[in-house]
Amino acid sequence: MIGISSLMFLIATLHLTINAYRMVAGYVNHALLQGGAVAYMGDLRSWHYILKDTLYATQENLGSAAAIYRCWVLWGHNWKIIIFPSVLLIVNIVAGYMVCGLYGTVSPTNNIFDPRLTTWIKIFFPLTVALNVVTTSLMSYRIWCTHRQTSLYTSGNSQLISVMRILVESAALQLVVEIILLALYSSDVNAQYIVLESIASIVGITFNALTIRIKLHSISTAGSGHSMSFDGATQTIGRLPMRRIQVNISRDVEETEDNISTLSSK
DSSP: OHHHHHHHHHHHHHHHHHHHHHHHIIIIISTTSTTHHHHHHTOTTSHHHHHHHHHHHHHHHHHHHHHHHHHHHHTTSOGGGGHHHHHHHHHHHHHHHHHHHHGGGSOTTOOTTOHHHHHHHHHHHHHHHHHHHHHHHHHHHHHHHHHHHHTTSBOSOOHHHHHHHHHHHHHHHHHHHHHHHHHHHHTTOTTHHHHHHHHHHHHHHHHHHHHHHHHHHHHHHHHTOSSOEETTEEOOTTSOOBOOOOOOOOOOOOOOHHHHHHHHHO
C-alpha cells in the first residue's frame, strides 16, 4: 500500500506540474501568436498533451488495480471473485492507451471530440465507472456478510459497519466525479476538461483517504477498548463487545473407607 500510495502521489504531482507548464506557456509565451493559448493547449499532437493524458489513464488504471487487489484480499485470495473486474481492467487499459496513441495521428484542427477518439473514450469512461461500482460493491458485500456472521456472537455496534461506511464514502467521491465527466463528454460539453484535469488527483485522494480513515478508526477504537464495559458487555481490545457466558462447573468427590478412617484417627 505504501508503494502504490507513493506512486499515485508522484503521478498526481507530475500531472499537475504539466498542466501548470501548459497554462504558463499558453497564456504567456503563445498568447499573442496565431490561435493564442486555446490553439496551443488544444493541440492533441503536442508531447505535453499526450503525456498528461497518459498519466491520467495510468492513474485511473492503477486505482482500479489497487481496488481489485483489495477485493482479492478481502475475499480470502479467491481468484474467481476478481475475474470479471480484471477483464474490465484489461479492456480499460487498452482503451485508455489507444486514445493516447491516436493523439499523434489526428489533424491539428481536430479536438477531443474527433470521431476516431470518441469510440475509445466512450469505452474508457464507462468502464472506469463500472470498475468503481463493481469493486466497491464486492468489498462492501464481503464486509457486510462478515458482519452478519459475527453479529450472532457479539453485542453492541459492530466495527465492520463503520469500515464499510468509510469504504463507500471514500469511493463515492471518485464515482461522482467520473459520472459527471462521462455525462459532460457524452454531451460534447467543453466543461469536461475541468473535471478531467482533476481526476488524477482525486483518484489518489480516494485511495489514500480510505487507507488513512480506516487506520485512524482502528487506532481510535483500539485505544479506548481496554477492559471497558459497554451496555452490560465486556469490552476487549479492538472494542469488540463480547456477550457474557455463564459457565457451571460441577465436581464429584468420592471418599473411600480408608480416607474416612484416616480422617477419624486425626
